[in-house]
Amino acid sequence: MDDLIRIKNLKKNFPVQKNFLDLLFAGAKQSYVHAVDDISFEIKKGEVLGLAGESGSGKSTTGRLLLRLLEPTDGTIEYDGEDITNKPYKEMRSYREKMQVVFQDPNSSLSPRMKVGDAIGHPLKIHKKLSTVQRKEEVLSLMEKVGLTPADFLYNKYPHQLSGGQSQRVVLARALITNPEFVVADEPIAMADVSVRALILELMKDLKKEFDLTYLFITHDLSTAKYLCDRIAIMYLGQIVEIGSKEELFNNPHHPYTKALLSAVPVPDPTQRRTEEIPRGEIPSAINPPAGCHFHPRCRYATPECSASRPPLKNIGGTQYSACILE
Numbered sequence: 001m002d003d004l005i006r007i008k009n010l011k012k013n014f015p016v017q018k019n020f021l022d023l024l025f026a027g028a029k030q031s032y033v034h035a036v037d038d039i040s041f042e043i044k045k046g047e048v049l050g051l052a053g054e055s056g057s058g059k060s061t062t063g064r065l066l067l068r069l070l071e072p073t074d075g076t077i078e079y080d081g082e083d084i085t086n087k088p089y090k091e092m093r094s095y096r097e098k099m100q101v102v103f104q105d106p107n108s109s110l111s112p113r114m115k116v117g118d119a120i121g122h123p124l125k126i127h128k129k130l131s132t133v134q135r136k137e138e139v140l141s142l143m144e145k146v147g148l149t150p151a152d153f154l155y156n157k158y159p160h161q162l163s164g165g166q167s168q169r170v171v172l173a174r175a176l177i178t179n180p181e182f183v184v185a186d187e188p189i190a191m192a193d194v195s196v197r198a199l200i201l202e203l204m205k206d207l208k209k210e211f212d213l214t215y216l217f218i219t220h221d222l223s224t225a226k227y228l229c230d231r232i233a234i235m236y237l238g239q240i241v242e243i244g245s246k247e248e249l250f251n252n253p254h255h256p257y258t259k260a261l262l263s264a265v266p267v268p269d270p271t272q273r274r275t276e277e278i279p280r281g282e283i284p285s286a287i288n289p290p291a292g293c294h295f296h297p298r299c300r301y302a303t304p305e306c307s308a309s310r311p312p313l314k315n316i317g318g319t320q321y322s323a324c325i326l327e
């Protein structure tokens, strides 16, 4: 299978705003949040890659970098074999059509004054020359496919007249109207009611098939990743600590952080013992991340070696890679 996305040594630093006291000390050094700290991976055509990790680990920043909604500090992004890292804005236009994003909060990504049909059809106005009638036909047909029915009726509704599940369907439809190849879904069900989460996930699975999509599926919750993803990358403080197929990661997690995240996934059988506990302490700051393996202060297996240098991702069999020095 060909790679659709390939990123190499990608980094994003955000300058930290200085406060008054810092300014008093002339020459105080500018500090940075290392939101994405040298990560590399690829996403194959037709694949769903999950990106999982606690809040603040750099998942959304990674998604935005892939779509060139943020400029990387360093590293490269390839789309379908083409280096798009430095493509000028004008040349990015054709890529914007192929790459779409779905954010977690449908209400903040929909304009309250735009009717459902207009919101979904809006990207068509920008990307395709269609008559008003053609545009409406395309929108109605897509609305049927994402379960916004009766489409005629909902076409003229405003976002506040929709349920949470319907709003997320509108956001999905708007992302798909340009017939994209690649969709970054950034915690698309995190804000949805528990009752509609499964439905939205199922819909995303169906749409993937129907539209031949490739997804980067961002989530803090591994149980949803298990349902949708082919492979999963585990992110911690800006770095990928483990990556592998869903089966490899769930059946044989290697990195202690992956194990800890998995232990937080509810098990259906209450008699089954949990072997790992949720890691001690808070996620440290990405401004001054711990030296060596960023996870070592929270890791129960940490040795002095772990704080000496950053362990690289190493193959531990099959398609599984882990950035832990433990055997």
Ligand SMILES: Nc1ncnc2c1ncn2[C@@H]1O[C@H](COP(=O)(O)OP(=O)(O)O)[C@@H](O)[C@H]1O
Binding pocket: 014, 015, 033, 034, 035, 053, 054, 055, 056, 057, 058, 059, 060, 061, 062, 286
């Ligand atoms: N625009 C920004 N300016 C400064 N810091 C940011 C910005 N966006 C994200 N960050 C910081 O980068 C880190 C990673 O954030 P994010 O990518 O949103 O993580 P996640 O999506 O995993 O929760 C966090 O420490 C966050 O505070």
Ligand SMILES: [Mg+2]
Binding pocket: 059, 060, 061
């Ligand atoms: Mg996020």
